[in-house]
Amino acid sequence: MSEFSAALRAVPPPFFVRLAALWRQWRAELFGTRLNAALTLGSLAFLAWAVPPVFRWAVLDATWTGTAETCAASDGACWAFIGEKLRFMAFGPYPAELRWQPALATTLLLALVVASCVPRLWGRALPPAWIAAIAAAVLLMAGGITAPSVPTGQWGGMPLTVLLCVAGLAGAFPLAVLLAIGRRSNMLVARVLATGFIEVVRGVPLIAVLYVATLMVPLMLPAGMMMDKLLRTQIAIILFAAAYMAEIIRAGLQSVPAGQYEAARALGLPFWPLMRLVVLPQALRTVIPSFVTLGIGILQDTTLVVVIGVFDFLNAARTAATDPDWLGFYDEAFIFAASVYFLLCFAASRYSLWLERRLQPGG
Amino acid sequence: MTRPGSPGPRGSGIRRALAAWCGDHPGGQVLLLAGVLLLFGWLGSNTVQNMHRFGLRPGFGFLAQPANFEIGQALIEYSSRDTYARAVLVGLLNTLEIAVAGCLLASLLGLVLGVARLAGNRLLSGLVQAYVELIRNTPLLLQLFFWSATVHALPPPRRALAPGAGIFLTNRGVFVPTLGFDSVPDWLAPAFLAAAIVIVGLVLLRRHLTTGLALTLAAVSVATPIGVALAAGLQVSLDVPELDGFNFTGGATLGPEFTTLLVGLVVNFAATNSEIVRSGIVAVPRGQWDAGRALGFCWWRTLRLIVLPQTLRVAIPLLTSSYLNLVKSSSLAVAIGFPDLTSVIGTTANQTGQAVEAILILGGVYLTLNLVISAIMNSANRRLALRV
Known part of the structure; x- marks a missing residue:
């Protein structure tokens, strides 16, 4: 029955x-x-x-193909504008015939990010892979191998956004580890310096940090010494991201049980091997979802470089609508840019949720 | 790293305390400190040399010079002949204005949206969720650009949008009605001060009074001066903006840049705050809702009297960081042309070349604002925390 x-x-x-x-x-x-x-x-x-x-x-009512005149004739959106300006929005003022270089660089960086999202690939090969990929991307953007090299003032669009974000996170990571360890150290000077740096950077807006990079740093270097503006911007983003990342890593360090430290000490491990082999692997694993959230924030924050005149993706999209032939299609440009940012950020946030469930004990 | 059980330094009590205070590797620490000080010293001496080369004098003396630039929106009297110090003050007040208005409105809208998300209606919660995802997954600066384009696409004053209540939306800003007072008697301000003192006293003595008596006393202390003043000839008029030629006169004006920034910040941070409210409500145990039901409260009264007060306990630390972010994000004003502190400081640094001093002021002000907000929110948190 x-x-x-x-x-x-x-x-x-x-x-x-x-x-x-x-x-x-x-x-x-x-x-x-x-x-x-x-x-x-x-x-x-x-x-x-x-x-x-x-x-x-x-x-x-939208116009899908045609010229600015056909667009002006109808009341709807002018998607023809996006089609016409797609290349400019994607690459900014980069020389047209060399655009395969930033395209390749972006592909490389995005492939690196996607590969780093696969838990099976987490391991010792990742840090060298990041360094190599970022170096290759910078070399590709700079060009100069087969064709004349491209000055950083002409870099722009999506490759620049991706580079600022990826290199920003990668550069911030070692600094953030040091800052987090320093903030939890019993050494007075290290603790005060790390805490001071983290709290000051987290307390001021990113624009203030960018002002430091563009207005203050040139004044602070000795006479005759110059530093590229994009490099200064990149360093500003690295320092900014490091302060936030350090707090995430500190949370991870606090979640490692004291017994792990004691067991490693009992095995006779000195401080740095103890950190590298025992504590950090456990601490970092728990905070990877927060890293993804930070990455989303930094990707969105790279748009602020508009303020100091760097041509990121958003700035390129906005500038496209100031072309006298296609004047004033701001709504279309912003909606297109918003869709791209949305796709990237939404995918990353879903990934972060998935990872959080997966990393839960017993999940 | 604290090492429990590790053998401490030997010697007298003072030496041990000193060693515990400065921690491991005192020699290395001294080297680190010396290195950092050397770096700063090097940068500082470079700066001073460079400034002398450009004919600038290091220090804050430039603040007393005339600023020679206009500021579009100022809460206090300002003209381009005023000093840089006054210009910075104008920028600071603008930042404070946008921060206070933004935090209040974003909290209100966030509360409404957070409650709407959990009101048990699938369509409404889906709409709110879509809003939150859309806002949180696009950059704030992009949203501000969008609002800026929208505000500038509003009709000119002659064809203003009038959603009612004397409010007009135009591409020259938003015009709202204000209250106007005529023939105000001299004693009214002291009388209100006295009423305020009475109310503070009532709040302090609330344990010893019934609610009804306290409310009556408060109402009488406020209403008496108003009543007497009205009888003595005080005239209150509603100052509604009116179209006069090409623009509105009367009422108050929110400039287009201010409107853009306020709408952008409120829409953005309301999404964050609605998530905070939602997580706070979800954190209240289910039994509290059931208890409210058992007492015969309807959904709204249960929410208002039982659940939301407990929500605050979870929400306040998160709201603190949301407010801090809002204040910092208000610096994006510089990208849409609103003269906030960051924008005024940027102009000052560019005009005078005194970038180091200007940016020190900028950082100092934001850090102070952060400390003030944290202090206020922490005291609220202490009052609300569970006392065990």
């Missing part, structure tokens, strides 16, 4: 029964109480008010 009822339960109910159950559930959720019904109707009214005009602008 019980076998029979178990077999009966294993058979899925017919389609219309499931549909009816779903409908009952939805009806309860959307119209179950008076409040719920009011909220549903309110939301529907909002959608009815907001969606049709946007849909008409973005799809029905």
Whole structure:
């Protein structure tokens, strides 16, 4: 008998029964109480008010191909503008015939990031791979092997955004480890310096750090010594990211049980091997999801380099709409840029959630 | 790294205390400190030499010179003949204005959205979730550019959008009505001060008074001066903005840049705050809702009287960091042309060449603001924390 009822339960109910159950559930959720019904109707009214005009602008009345004149003739969005300006938005003022170089560099960096997201590949090969990939990307961007080299003032667009973000995170990592260890050290000078640096950098806006890089640093170098503006920007982003990353790593260090330190000491490990072989691997593993969140933040923060006149992706998209032939298509440019940022950040945040579940003990 | 059980330094008590205070490797620490001081000394001497080369005098003396640049929006009297110090003060006040307005509005909107997310309606919570994802996965600067383009695409004053209540949206800013007072008697301000003192006293004595009595006393102490003043001829008028030629007059104006920055910050941080509110509500145990139900409270009263007060306990530390971020993000004003502190300091540094001093002021002000906000929020946190 019980076998029979178990077999009966294993058979899925017919389609219309499931549909009816779903409908009952939805009806309860959307119209179950008076409040719920009011909220549903309110939301529907909002959608009815907001969606049709946007849909008409973005799809029905939109111009998909053509010139600025055909765009000006219709009320809708001008997606032809995106098609026309795609290359400029992607690469900024980089010389047109050499664009394969930054494209290759970006592919390399993105492949590096994606590979680093696979838990099976986490290991000793990653740090050298990051250094090699970033060095190769910088060399590719600079060019000069087969063609004339490209000054950093002409770098721009998506490759620059990716480079600033990836090299920023990679450069911040060793510094952040030192800062986190220093902040937890019993050595007074190390603790005060690390804490002071972290709190000051976290207390001021990124724009202030960028001002330091663009306005203060040239004044602080000895006469005749120059430093490339993009390099200064990159260092500013590294220092900024390091302060936030140090706090993440500190949280990870605190999560390692004291017994691990004591066991490593009992094995006779000196301080640095103890950190490298026992503590850091455990500490870093728990905070990788926070690293991903920090990476999203830094990717979004790289847009602030607009303020000091560096041509990142957002700046390139905005500048595209100032072309006299295609003047004023700001909404289209911003929506396109927003979609690109959204795709990158949304994917990263989903990955972070997935990783958090996976890294949970027993998950 | 603290090493429990490691053999400590020997010797007298003072020496041991000194050794524990400075930690391991005193020699190495001295070297580290010397290295850092040398680096700063080198940078400092370079700076002084460079400044002399450019004919600049290091120090904050430049603050007393006339600024020679206009500031579009100022809360206090300002003209380009005023000093740099006053210009910096104007920028600071603008930053404070946007920070206070932004934190208040973002908290309110965040509260509404966070509650809406959990109101048990799938459509509404889906809409809020889409909003939060859209905002959090795009850069704030991009959102500000978008709002800037939107504000500048508003119609000119002659064809202003009027959503009602005397508010007008135009490409020259938002015009809102204000209250105007005529023939204010001299004694009104002291009378209000007295009323405020009475109310503070009532709050301090609240344990010894019934709520009804306290409220009545408070109402009387505020209403009496108003009533007497109205009888004595005080005139209160609503100053509604009116179209006069090509622009509005009367009421108060929120400039287009201020509007852009405020809308951008509020929309962005409301998404963050709504997540904070949501996580706070979720952290309140299910039994609290059931207890409210058992007492016969409706959903709204349970939320307001039982759940939200406990939500604050979880939310305040997170809200603190959200407020700190909002204040720091208000520096993005520089990208959309609002004259906040960062923007004024940037102009000052470019005009005078005194970049080091200007940026020291900038950093000092933001660090002070951070400390103040943290102190306020920590005291709120202490009052709300569970006392075990």
